Amino acid sequence: MRIRINDVFILTMAEGDDCPVRGDILIEGDTITKLSPEIVEEADEVIEGGGRFVAMPGLINAHQHTPMSLLKGFSDDLKLMDWLERKMLPAEARMTPEDIYWGAKLSMAEMIKSGTTAFADMYIHMNEIATAIDEVGMRASLTRGLVFLEDDGGKRLAEALELVDRWHGKAEGRITTMLGPHAPYTCPPEPLSRVIGMAEEMKLPVHIHLAETKEEIAKIREQYNQTPAEYLYNLGLFEKAHVLLAHSVHLNRRDIGYLKGMRGGVSHNPVSNLKLGCGIAPVTEMIKQGITVGLGTDGSGSATTVDMFEEIKAATWLQKLDYGDPTVLPAGQALRMATSEGAKLLNIAHQAGTLEVGKKADLILIDMNKPHLQPLHNAESLLAYSVNGADVDTTIVNGRVLMRNRKLTTIDEEELMKQVSVRSRRIVDGI
Ligand SMILES: CSC[C@H]1O[C@@H](n2cnc3c(O)ncnc32)[C@H](O)[C@@H]1O
Numbered sequence: 001m002r003i004r005i006n007d008v009f010i011l012t013m014a015e016g017d018d019c020p021v022r023g024d025i026l027i028e029g030d031t032i033t034k035l036s037p038e039i040v041e042e043a044d045e046v047i048e049g050g051g052r053f054v055a056m057p058g059l060i061n062a063h064q065h066t067p068m069s070l071l072k073g074f075s076d077d078l079k080l081m082d083w084l085e086r087k088m089l090p091a092e093a094r095m096t097p098e099d100i101y102w103g104a105k106l107s108m109a110e111m112i113k114s115g116t117t118a119f120a121d122m123y124i125h126m127n128e129i130a131t132a133i134d135e136v137g138m139r140a141s142l143t144r145g146l147v148f149l150e151d152d153g154g155k156r157l158a159e160a161l162e163l164v165d166r167w168h169g170k171a172e173g174r175i176t177t178m179l180g181p182h183a184p185y186t187c188p189p190e191p192l193s194r195v196i197g198m199a200e201e202m203k204l205p206v207h208i209h210l211a212e213t214k215e216e217i218a219k220i221r222e223q224y225n226q227t228p229a230e231y232l233y234n235l236g237l238f239e240k241a242h243v244l245l246a247h248s249v250h251l252n253r254r255d256i257g258y259l260k261g262m263r264g265g266v267s268h269n270p271v272s273n274l275k276l277g278c279g280i281a282p283v284t285e286m287i288k289q290g291i292t293v294g295l296g297t298d299g300s301g302s303a304t305t306v307d308m309f310e311e312i313k314a315a316t317w318l319q320k321l322d323y324g325d326p327t328v329l330p331a332g333q334a335l336r337m338a339t340s341e342g343a344k345l346l347n348i349a350h351q352a353g354t355l356e357v358g359k360k361a362d363l364i365l366i367d368m369n370k371p372h373l374q375p376l377h378n379a380e381s382l383l384a385y386s387v388n389g390a391d392v393d394t395t396i397v398n399g400r401v402l403m404r405n406r407k408l409t410t411i412d413e414e415e416l417m418k419q420v421s422v423r424s425r426r427i428v429d430g431i
Protein backbone atom coordinates (compact mmCIF):
# COMPACT_ATOMS: atom_id res chain seq x y z
CA MET A 1 0.00 0.00 0.00
CA ARG A 2 1.29 3.44 -0.97
CA ILE A 3 -0.07 6.71 0.43
CA ARG A 4 0.95 10.13 -0.91
CA ILE A 5 0.15 13.23 1.10
CA ASN A 6 0.28 16.33 -1.07
CA ASP A 7 1.02 19.92 -0.17
CA VAL A 8 1.24 20.09 3.62
CA PHE A 9 3.46 22.00 6.04
CA ILE A 10 5.80 19.31 7.38
CA LEU A 11 7.10 19.75 10.93
CA THR A 12 9.49 16.82 11.40
CA MET A 13 10.38 17.48 15.09
CA ALA A 14 13.79 16.00 14.23
CA GLU A 15 16.80 17.47 16.09
CA GLY A 16 17.29 21.14 15.14
CA ASP A 17 14.34 21.14 12.75
CA ASP A 18 11.83 23.62 14.17
CA CYS A 19 10.38 25.21 11.05
CA PRO A 20 7.77 23.50 8.87
CA VAL A 21 8.59 23.05 5.18
CA ARG A 22 5.85 22.92 2.55
CA GLY A 23 5.93 19.65 0.63
CA ASP A 24 4.70 16.09 0.10
CA ILE A 25 5.06 12.83 2.05
CA LEU A 26 5.28 9.32 0.62
CA ILE A 27 4.39 6.30 2.75
CA GLU A 28 5.12 2.79 1.49
CA GLY A 29 3.74 -0.02 3.63
CA ASP A 30 4.37 0.97 7.24
CA THR A 31 7.28 3.35 6.51
CA ILE A 32 7.92 6.96 5.49
CA THR A 33 9.96 6.68 2.30
CA LYS A 34 10.07 10.27 1.03
CA LEU A 35 9.69 13.83 2.35
CA SER A 36 10.17 16.28 -0.45
CA PRO A 37 8.88 19.58 -1.96
CA GLU A 38 7.24 17.52 -4.72
CA ILE A 39 6.64 13.79 -5.02
CA VAL A 40 5.39 12.38 -8.32
CA GLU A 41 5.21 8.64 -7.53
CA GLU A 42 1.85 6.96 -8.07
CA ALA A 43 -0.01 5.96 -4.90
CA ASP A 44 -3.03 3.85 -3.95
CA GLU A 45 -4.36 6.66 -1.79
CA VAL A 46 -3.72 10.37 -2.20
CA ILE A 47 -4.51 12.85 0.54
CA GLU A 48 -4.78 16.37 -0.86
CA GLY A 49 -3.53 18.84 1.75
CA GLY A 50 -4.14 21.96 -0.34
CA GLY A 51 -1.78 23.90 1.94
CA ARG A 52 -4.19 23.79 4.88
CA PHE A 53 -2.66 21.01 6.99
CA VAL A 54 0.37 20.82 9.26
CA ALA A 55 1.84 17.28 9.26
CA MET A 56 3.64 16.35 12.44
CA PRO A 57 4.64 13.18 14.27
CA GLY A 58 1.76 11.49 16.11
CA LEU A 59 1.68 12.37 19.79
CA ILE A 60 2.95 9.85 22.31
CA ASN A 61 1.07 9.46 25.57
CA ALA A 62 3.68 8.08 27.97
CA HIS A 63 1.35 7.15 30.84
CA GLN A 64 -2.17 5.79 30.50
CA HIS A 65 -4.64 3.41 32.14
CA THR A 66 -6.91 3.15 29.08
CA PRO A 67 -9.95 1.29 30.50
CA MET A 68 -10.36 3.99 33.15
CA SER A 69 -12.17 5.88 30.37
CA LEU A 70 -15.26 4.04 31.67
CA LEU A 71 -14.80 5.81 35.03
CA LYS A 72 -14.43 9.27 33.53
CA GLY A 73 -16.26 11.93 35.52
CA PHE A 74 -17.76 9.47 38.00
CA SER A 75 -15.62 10.52 40.93
CA ASP A 76 -13.88 13.89 40.80
CA ASP A 77 -12.60 16.45 43.30
CA LEU A 78 -11.21 13.92 45.79
CA LYS A 79 -7.72 13.45 47.26
CA LEU A 80 -5.69 10.86 45.38
CA MET A 81 -5.82 8.11 48.04
CA ASP A 82 -9.56 8.61 48.71
CA TRP A 83 -10.22 8.64 45.00
CA LEU A 84 -8.13 5.52 44.41
CA GLU A 85 -9.14 3.43 47.43
CA ARG A 86 -12.80 4.45 47.87
CA LYS A 87 -13.80 4.84 44.23
CA MET A 88 -11.41 3.47 41.60
CA LEU A 89 -10.42 0.14 43.19
CA PRO A 90 -14.02 -0.93 43.98
CA ALA A 91 -15.07 0.03 40.44
CA GLU A 92 -12.11 -1.83 38.93
CA ALA A 93 -13.01 -4.94 40.95
CA ARG A 94 -16.34 -5.00 39.07
CA MET A 95 -14.85 -4.68 35.60
CA THR A 96 -15.11 -7.79 33.44
CA PRO A 97 -12.53 -8.57 30.73
CA GLU A 98 -15.11 -7.38 28.17
CA ASP A 99 -15.47 -4.05 30.01
CA ILE A 100 -11.70 -3.64 29.84
CA TYR A 101 -11.77 -4.31 26.09
CA TRP A 102 -14.47 -1.66 25.49
CA GLY A 103 -12.89 0.83 27.91
CA ALA A 104 -9.57 0.52 26.08
CA LYS A 105 -11.38 1.06 22.76
CA LEU A 106 -13.16 4.14 24.11
CA SER A 107 -9.85 5.62 25.18
CA MET A 108 -8.26 4.76 21.84
CA ALA A 109 -11.12 6.44 19.97
CA GLU A 110 -10.49 9.61 21.98
CA MET A 111 -6.72 9.36 21.50
CA ILE A 112 -6.91 8.86 17.72
CA LYS A 113 -9.38 11.75 17.47
CA SER A 114 -6.97 14.03 19.33
CA GLY A 115 -3.78 13.04 17.51
CA THR A 116 -2.17 10.38 19.69
CA THR A 117 -0.63 7.46 17.82
CA ALA A 118 1.23 5.60 20.60
CA PHE A 119 0.85 5.15 24.35
CA ALA A 120 2.18 3.35 27.41
CA ASP A 121 -0.52 1.51 29.32
CA MET A 122 -0.57 -0.07 32.78
CA TYR A 123 -3.66 -1.99 33.84
CA ILE A 124 -5.31 -5.37 34.45
CA HIS A 125 -6.74 -7.87 31.93
CA MET A 126 -4.01 -6.85 29.49
CA ASN A 127 -4.92 -9.56 27.00
CA GLU A 128 -8.17 -7.72 26.27
CA ILE A 129 -6.34 -4.39 25.90
CA ALA A 130 -3.79 -5.96 23.54
CA THR A 131 -6.59 -7.51 21.47
CA ALA A 132 -8.30 -4.11 21.19
CA ILE A 133 -5.00 -2.48 20.12
CA ASP A 134 -4.39 -5.21 17.55
CA GLU A 135 -7.80 -4.47 16.02
CA VAL A 136 -7.70 -0.67 16.26
CA GLY A 137 -4.17 -0.27 14.87
CA MET A 138 -2.46 1.97 17.44
CA ARG A 139 1.10 1.49 18.77
CA ALA A 140 1.53 0.74 22.49
CA SER A 141 3.78 -0.44 25.23
CA LEU A 142 1.84 -2.57 27.70
CA THR A 143 2.34 -3.52 31.35
CA ARG A 144 0.25 -5.58 33.75
CA GLY A 145 0.15 -3.39 36.90
CA LEU A 146 1.62 -5.23 39.89
CA VAL A 147 0.46 -4.54 43.44
CA PHE A 148 2.07 -6.71 46.13
CA LEU A 149 0.08 -5.75 49.23
CA GLU A 150 -1.46 -9.20 49.66
CA ASP A 151 -0.40 -12.70 48.70
CA ASP A 152 -2.07 -13.71 45.43
CA GLY A 153 0.00 -16.89 44.99
CA GLY A 154 1.98 -15.27 42.15
CA LYS A 155 -1.13 -14.77 39.97
CA ARG A 156 -0.47 -11.14 38.96
CA LEU A 157 3.19 -11.75 38.17
CA ALA A 158 2.25 -14.81 36.10
CA GLU A 159 -0.19 -12.59 34.13
CA ALA A 160 2.56 -10.00 33.61
CA LEU A 161 4.86 -12.65 32.16
CA GLU A 162 2.07 -14.10 30.05
CA LEU A 163 1.50 -10.65 28.55
CA VAL A 164 5.18 -10.44 27.59
CA ASP A 165 5.18 -13.95 26.17
CA ARG A 166 2.03 -13.55 24.17
CA TRP A 167 2.21 -9.95 22.93
CA HIS A 168 5.77 -8.60 22.84
CA GLY A 169 6.53 -7.65 19.22
CA LYS A 170 3.04 -8.67 18.01
CA ALA A 171 0.41 -6.79 15.98
CA GLU A 172 2.89 -6.11 13.14
CA GLY A 173 5.40 -5.03 15.81
CA ARG A 174 3.09 -2.28 17.14
CA ILE A 175 2.89 -3.81 20.62
CA THR A 176 5.84 -4.00 23.01
CA THR A 177 5.76 -4.82 26.72
CA MET A 178 7.27 -3.71 30.02
CA LEU A 179 7.05 -4.90 33.62
CA GLY A 180 4.82 -2.70 35.78
CA PRO A 181 5.31 -2.65 39.55
CA HIS A 182 2.61 -0.12 40.44
CA ALA A 183 4.38 2.23 42.91
CA PRO A 184 6.83 2.25 45.86
CA TYR A 185 3.89 2.26 48.33
CA THR A 186 2.30 -0.87 46.80
CA CYS A 187 5.55 -2.79 46.18
CA PRO A 188 7.61 -3.87 49.22
CA PRO A 189 11.37 -4.44 48.72
CA GLU A 190 11.38 -8.22 48.29
CA PRO A 191 8.85 -8.59 45.44
CA LEU A 192 10.04 -5.34 43.86
CA SER A 193 13.66 -6.58 43.80
CA ARG A 194 12.45 -9.77 42.18
CA VAL A 195 10.68 -7.81 39.42
CA ILE A 196 13.73 -5.61 38.87
CA GLY A 197 15.89 -8.76 38.57
CA MET A 198 13.48 -10.18 35.99
CA ALA A 199 13.50 -6.93 34.03
CA GLU A 200 17.30 -7.00 33.91
CA GLU A 201 17.43 -10.65 32.91
CA MET A 202 14.70 -10.37 30.27
CA LYS A 203 15.91 -6.91 29.08
CA LEU A 204 12.44 -5.47 29.67
CA PRO A 205 11.73 -1.85 30.60
CA VAL A 206 9.98 -1.07 33.91
CA HIS A 207 6.96 1.27 34.15
CA ILE A 208 6.22 2.54 37.67
CA HIS A 209 4.47 5.47 39.45
CA LEU A 210 6.86 7.60 41.52
CA ALA A 211 6.55 10.41 44.06
CA GLU A 212 3.09 11.55 43.02
CA THR A 213 1.91 13.04 46.34
CA LYS A 214 3.28 14.39 49.61
CA GLU A 215 1.43 11.52 51.35
CA GLU A 216 3.57 9.06 49.37
CA ILE A 217 6.75 10.81 50.51
CA ALA A 218 5.59 10.59 54.16
CA LYS A 219 4.59 6.94 53.84
CA ILE A 220 7.89 5.77 52.30
CA ARG A 221 9.80 7.84 54.86
CA GLU A 222 7.87 6.09 57.64
CA GLN A 223 8.26 2.61 56.14
CA TYR A 224 11.84 2.70 54.82
CA ASN A 225 13.30 6.01 56.04
CA GLN A 226 13.99 6.99 52.41
CA THR A 227 12.47 9.10 49.68
CA PRO A 228 10.59 7.07 47.01
CA ALA A 229 13.32 7.83 44.44
CA GLU A 230 16.01 6.76 46.91
CA TYR A 231 14.06 3.56 47.58
CA LEU A 232 14.08 2.64 43.88
CA TYR A 233 17.71 3.72 43.46
CA ASN A 234 18.84 1.54 46.38
CA LEU A 235 17.07 -1.46 44.85
CA GLY A 236 19.18 -0.90 41.72
CA LEU A 237 16.28 -0.08 39.42
CA PHE A 238 17.96 2.81 37.58
CA GLU A 239 21.06 0.84 36.65
CA LYS A 240 19.38 -2.46 35.83
CA ALA A 241 16.60 -1.48 33.43
CA HIS A 242 15.19 1.10 31.07
CA VAL A 243 12.68 2.86 33.33
CA LEU A 244 9.50 4.82 32.67
CA LEU A 245 8.68 6.85 35.80
CA ALA A 246 5.15 8.25 35.96
CA HIS A 247 4.70 11.61 37.74
CA SER A 248 7.93 12.27 39.74
CA VAL A 249 6.33 15.37 41.26
CA HIS A 250 8.05 15.42 44.65
CA LEU A 251 11.75 14.99 43.93
CA ASN A 252 14.45 16.83 45.84
CA ARG A 253 17.83 17.77 44.39
CA ARG A 254 19.40 14.50 45.50
CA ASP A 255 16.51 12.47 44.01
CA ILE A 256 17.04 14.17 40.65
CA GLY A 257 20.70 13.12 40.94
CA TYR A 258 19.61 9.46 41.28
CA LEU A 259 17.71 9.73 38.00
CA LYS A 260 20.60 11.30 36.09
CA GLY A 261 22.06 8.94 33.49
CA MET A 262 19.16 6.50 33.70
CA ARG A 263 17.89 4.77 30.57
CA GLY A 264 14.32 5.99 29.97
CA GLY A 265 12.99 8.93 31.96
CA VAL A 266 9.90 10.59 33.34
CA SER A 267 6.32 10.86 32.09
CA HIS A 268 5.10 14.24 33.32
CA ASN A 269 1.28 14.21 33.68
CA PRO A 270 0.41 17.83 34.39
CA VAL A 271 -3.39 17.73 33.99
CA SER A 272 -3.73 14.79 36.40
CA ASN A 273 -1.32 16.48 38.84
CA LEU A 274 -3.28 19.73 38.64
CA LYS A 275 -6.66 18.10 39.04
CA LEU A 276 -5.64 15.90 41.97
CA GLY A 277 -3.78 18.84 43.54
CA CYS A 278 -0.55 16.83 43.67
CA GLY A 279 1.92 19.62 42.94
CA ILE A 280 4.20 20.83 40.15
CA ALA A 281 6.90 18.41 38.96
CA PRO A 282 10.45 19.82 38.66
CA VAL A 283 10.36 19.42 34.88
CA THR A 284 12.69 22.30 34.03
CA GLU A 285 15.31 21.11 36.51
CA MET A 286 15.09 17.50 35.31
CA ILE A 287 15.54 18.56 31.69
CA LYS A 288 18.49 20.76 32.73
CA GLN A 289 20.07 17.68 34.33
CA GLY A 290 19.72 15.73 31.08
CA ILE A 291 16.78 13.56 32.15
CA THR A 292 14.34 12.68 29.36
CA VAL A 293 10.88 14.04 30.15
CA GLY A 294 7.83 13.11 28.07
CA LEU A 295 4.13 13.75 28.59
CA GLY A 296 1.22 11.56 29.61
CA THR A 297 -2.39 11.96 30.61
CA ASP A 298 -2.68 9.22 33.25
CA GLY A 299 -6.06 7.44 33.06
CA SER A 300 -9.12 9.50 32.23
CA GLY A 301 -10.47 8.49 35.66
CA SER A 302 -8.22 11.25 37.00
CA ALA A 303 -7.34 13.58 34.13
CA THR A 304 -10.83 13.21 32.57
CA THR A 305 -9.32 13.83 29.14
CA VAL A 306 -6.68 12.05 27.10
CA ASP A 307 -6.19 14.96 24.69
CA MET A 308 -2.40 15.39 24.66
CA PHE A 309 -2.70 18.98 23.39
CA GLU A 310 -4.12 19.80 26.84
CA GLU A 311 -1.02 18.26 28.44
CA ILE A 312 1.27 20.28 26.18
CA LYS A 313 -0.39 23.52 27.26
CA ALA A 314 -0.53 22.57 30.94
CA ALA A 315 3.13 21.47 30.97
CA THR A 316 4.49 24.71 29.55
CA TRP A 317 2.16 27.03 31.48
CA LEU A 318 2.84 25.29 34.81
CA GLN A 319 6.60 25.72 34.47
CA LYS A 320 6.22 29.39 33.47
CA LEU A 321 4.00 29.95 36.49
CA ASP A 322 6.27 28.01 38.84
CA TYR A 323 9.32 30.04 37.79
CA GLY A 324 7.46 33.32 37.29
CA ASP A 325 9.20 33.39 33.92
CA PRO A 326 7.52 33.05 30.50
CA THR A 327 10.78 32.04 28.80
CA VAL A 328 10.83 28.70 30.65
CA LEU A 329 9.75 25.52 28.78
CA PRO A 330 9.04 27.14 25.38
CA ALA A 331 6.56 25.83 22.81
CA GLY A 332 9.06 23.74 20.82
CA GLN A 333 10.30 21.98 23.95
CA ALA A 334 6.74 21.13 25.04
CA LEU A 335 6.03 19.68 21.57
CA ARG A 336 9.22 17.59 21.73
CA MET A 337 8.08 16.23 25.10
CA ALA A 338 4.89 15.00 23.44
CA THR A 339 6.71 13.46 20.45
CA SER A 340 10.45 12.66 20.28
CA GLU A 341 10.94 12.51 24.07
CA GLY A 342 7.90 10.30 24.54
CA ALA A 343 9.30 7.92 21.92
CA LYS A 344 12.49 7.62 23.97
CA LEU A 345 10.47 6.76 27.06
CA LEU A 346 8.58 4.00 25.24
CA ASN A 347 11.89 2.76 23.80
CA ILE A 348 10.57 3.29 20.26
CA ALA A 349 12.69 6.26 19.20
CA HIS A 350 14.10 4.19 16.31
CA GLN A 351 10.54 3.90 14.96
CA ALA A 352 8.54 6.94 16.01
CA GLY A 353 8.58 10.44 17.53
CA THR A 354 9.87 12.30 14.45
CA LEU A 355 9.01 12.38 10.75
CA GLU A 356 12.06 10.97 8.98
CA VAL A 357 12.64 8.73 6.01
CA GLY A 358 12.96 5.14 7.28
CA LYS A 359 10.81 5.69 10.35
CA LYS A 360 7.36 4.17 10.79
CA ALA A 361 4.56 6.28 9.34
CA ASP A 362 2.97 7.48 12.61
CA LEU A 363 1.74 10.99 11.84
CA ILE A 364 -1.14 13.40 12.11
CA LEU A 365 -2.55 16.13 9.89
CA ILE A 366 -3.88 19.19 11.66
CA ASP A 367 -6.37 21.44 9.90
CA MET A 368 -5.06 24.99 10.31
CA ASN A 369 -7.74 26.60 8.18
CA LYS A 370 -9.68 27.84 11.21
CA PRO A 371 -10.02 31.23 12.88
CA HIS A 372 -8.14 30.20 16.03
CA LEU A 373 -5.23 28.81 13.98
CA GLN A 374 -4.57 31.73 11.61
CA PRO A 375 -2.28 33.44 10.76
CA LEU A 376 0.56 30.92 10.69
CA HIS A 377 3.41 33.13 11.94
CA ASN A 378 4.94 30.38 14.00
CA ALA A 379 3.73 26.78 13.69
CA GLU A 380 5.27 25.61 16.97
CA SER A 381 3.50 28.37 18.91
CA LEU A 382 0.13 27.60 17.38
CA LEU A 383 0.56 23.85 17.90
CA ALA A 384 1.53 24.24 21.55
CA TYR A 385 -0.76 27.07 22.59
CA SER A 386 -3.78 27.15 20.23
CA VAL A 387 -4.42 23.75 18.66
CA ASN A 388 -6.70 21.32 20.43
CA GLY A 389 -7.42 17.66 19.77
CA ALA A 390 -10.53 18.42 17.68
CA ASP A 391 -8.32 20.17 15.10
CA VAL A 392 -6.72 16.86 14.09
CA ASP A 393 -8.14 15.82 10.71
CA THR A 394 -6.17 12.66 9.94
CA THR A 395 -4.30 10.12 12.08
CA ILE A 396 -2.00 7.52 10.55
CA VAL A 397 -0.24 4.72 12.46
CA ASN A 398 2.19 2.24 10.91
CA GLY A 399 1.12 3.44 7.46
CA ARG A 400 -2.58 2.79 8.11
CA VAL A 401 -5.14 5.61 8.18
CA LEU A 402 -7.01 5.31 11.50
CA MET A 403 -8.94 8.57 11.08
CA ARG A 404 -9.64 10.58 7.93
CA ASN A 405 -11.64 13.78 7.87
CA ARG A 406 -12.37 13.08 11.59
CA LYS A 407 -14.01 9.73 10.82
CA LEU A 408 -12.55 6.68 12.56
CA THR A 409 -11.80 3.86 10.13
CA THR A 410 -11.16 0.96 12.52
CA ILE A 411 -13.69 1.63 15.29
CA ASP A 412 -17.47 1.45 14.93
CA GLU A 413 -18.33 4.55 16.99
CA GLU A 414 -22.04 3.79 17.22
CA GLU A 415 -21.47 0.32 18.64
CA LEU A 416 -18.76 1.72 20.95
CA MET A 417 -21.17 4.29 22.42
CA LYS A 418 -23.82 1.61 23.03
CA GLN A 419 -21.36 -0.68 24.82
CA VAL A 420 -19.90 2.16 26.91
CA SER A 421 -23.28 3.45 28.04
CA VAL A 422 -24.46 0.10 29.43
CA ARG A 423 -21.14 -1.07 30.87
CA SER A 424 -20.10 2.19 32.56
CA ARG A 425 -23.44 2.47 34.41
CA ARG A 426 -23.27 -1.11 35.68
CA ILE A 427 -19.68 -0.70 36.95
CA VAL A 428 -20.25 2.40 39.08
CA ASP A 429 -23.80 1.66 40.23
CA GLY A 430 -23.96 2.04 44.04
CA ILE A 431 -20.27 2.90 44.58
C1 LIG B 1 -2.80 -2.25 38.96
S1 LIG B 1 -3.12 -1.49 37.44
C2 LIG B 1 -2.81 0.25 37.65
C3 LIG B 1 -3.53 0.84 38.83
O1 LIG B 1 -3.13 2.20 38.91
C4 LIG B 1 -4.23 2.93 39.38
N1 LIG B 1 -4.02 4.36 39.13
C5 LIG B 1 -4.61 5.14 38.22
N2 LIG B 1 -4.18 6.40 38.33
C6 LIG B 1 -3.28 6.39 39.31
C7 LIG B 1 -2.48 7.39 39.90
O2 LIG B 1 -2.54 8.65 39.49
N3 LIG B 1 -1.67 7.05 40.90
C8 LIG B 1 -1.62 5.79 41.35
N4 LIG B 1 -2.36 4.79 40.84
C9 LIG B 1 -3.18 5.10 39.84
C10 LIG B 1 -5.40 2.34 38.67
O3 LIG B 1 -6.61 2.66 39.30
C11 LIG B 1 -5.06 0.86 38.70
O4 LIG B 1 -5.60 0.26 39.84
Ligand SMILES: [Zn+2]
Pocket residue numbers: 063064065209246298299
Ligand atom coordinates in the same frame (compact mmCIF):
# COMPACT_ATOMS: atom_id res chain seq x y z
ZN1 LIG C 1 -1.08 6.37 36.66
